[in-house]
Amino acid sequence: xxxxxxxxxxxxxxxxxxxxxxxxxxxxxxxxxxxxxxxxxxxxxxxxxxxxxxxxxxxxxxxxxxxxxxxxxxxxxxxxxxxxxxxxxxxxxxxxxxxxxxxxxxxxxxxxxxxxxxxxxxxxxxxxxxx
Numbered sequence: 001x002x003x004x005x006x007x008x009x010x011x012x013x014x015x016x017x018x019x020x021x022x023x024x025x026x027x028x029x030x031x032x033x034x035x036x037x038x039x040x041x042x043x044x045x046x047x048x049x050x051x052x053x054x055x056x057x058x059x060x061x062x063x064x065x066x067x068x069x070x071x072x073x074x075x076x077x078x079x080x081x082x083x084x085x086x087x088x089x090x091x092x093x094x095x096x097x098x099x100x101x102x103x104x105x106x107x108x109x110x111x112x113x114x115x116x117x118x119x120x121x122x123x124x125x126x127x128x129x130x131x
């Protein structure tokens with residue numbers, strides 16, 4: 001079996017290296033899409049984490065079936081696929097919960113600063129606030 005080294009990581013085959021590169025691109029795209037909506041639009045777009053997580057969940061499921069729970073290693077699937085894709089599912093779940101917490105914290109800070117302005121007397125009512 002061939003061994004390929006990429007970024008100091010040893011891969012069993014070129015298909016494993018291509019899958020690793022593809023998943024890093026998917027992760028980077030998911031992060032960029034979320035940050036765009038969070039920073040520019042002011043709200044989170046959480047389906048991005050579902051997209052990445054479901055991709056890896058499917059790959060984990062297929063690796064479990066193809067390797068018979070890690071007993072057989074092939075050129076496309078191995079026991080390492082189960083661990084790597086399972087870890088990536090965990091990362092996407094963690095990112096989902098972290099960004100939900102981040103959004104709640106941001107909303108709480110925005111609400112708190114609005115009330116702080118009223119308390120200090122620096123908040124003035126405008127005609128649109130009265131309607």
